[in-house]
Amino acid sequence: MRSTRALLPLLLVVFAAACSSSETSRGSTTGSGGASPGSTTGSGGASPNSTTGSGEGASGGAGSAEGAGGAGGMVEGPGTDTTVTPFDKTPFYFTSDDDRRVVDAPASFPSTGTYERITLHLSLECPPGGCDSWARLASLGLVTAKDPAGDTVIELMRFFTPYRVGASWDLDVTDLRPLLAGEVTLRAFIDTTVGPGSPYGDGWLLHASFDMKGGVPAKIPVAVIPVWSPRRVVYGDPARPIAGAAPPADIPLPAGASSFALRSFITGHGQGNADNCAEFCEREHTLTVGAVPHAERIWRDDCATTAAPGQQGTYRYPRAGWCPGADVRPWTIEFTADVAGTGAAKVAYDVAGYENTCRPDSPSCDGCTLGAGCAYDGGTHTEPGYELSTVLIGYR
Known part of the structure; x- marks a missing residue:
């Protein structure tokens, strides 16, 4: 797995982030890689949370919700059946003089x-020169705030491209209706190189529509x-605890809501480490609300x-x-x-305790897998971590 770091209806409620942080790591493609959809990509690529090719992704601080979310009463009657298609065979690729890994669409x-139901239909097709030969981290998000230091994006869907063939998926996004209202900007990201x-393909053609x-x-x-x-949340480095990358948040409950849920995307990345984490090691993750843990x-x-x-490939x-x-x-x-x-x-968010003893600054280099040494080489050995995004949904 390639490890790169950088990835309203009626009212709009803005929750300011108390602070922001960013981090960048590099690696080379090894067949199943990806950059964080909320941070800068490797090889000088653009972040889906940035408007420039080398901008850093924005992350929020402790004690607050991040960016802007949709909120509205939705007291009117049923809407009219409709289909919204922001991407229709849109090309995604990367060359030395043309970076189309991040594309915005109104x-x-x-x-x-x-x-009653909103279904996101997403599919990938091969360009004339063939699909990308490798599996790549990808996402579809909604831009809620523009900022030169890094835009705020809410992740609607995360997916991984196949090895050199097309694919299609359907995802129920009915609960995200407060975001999917009025004039918005959607952002798609595919971490192709x-x-x-x-000789490894022309990239991808993306189709996305909301039924x-x-x-x-x-x-x-x-x-x-x-x-x-x-x-990106680094895993197994005592100098970089989980809470440093994903600080506990204190979020006011939205007015007019009587029930609540958290919706998260979490995927593990990095290989060659102790226990071959985090792509190939099974771990328990915990979201704690108040004093109640959910594992x-x-x-x-x-x-x-x-x-x-x-x-x-190894799919x-x-x-x-x-x-x-x-x-x-x-x-x-x-x-x-x-x-x-x-x-x-x-x-609050946490992951089962683990120390990666196969890392450059480990007091004793041991536990490496896949024949890796302790240095991160961007190929056989990439830093372990998790790509995380979470939203709170309030229901009437």
């Missing part, structure tokens, strides 16, 4: 009306608030049957929350009871 969603003329069926959902979402924008093992052992068929191997040629499944936690009688949600 989209116009119905401003009013409730929707190939383009026209490369909106008018009606009343079981629970009407009224607010989507970012907790942690997409960011989940972030692991996919069904890649052989759920990933796009017809691939080459069948189990991985930490992802498969080449598959969409990433959101981890959703209902936490209404945890905040009963309070006006805010205190949210």
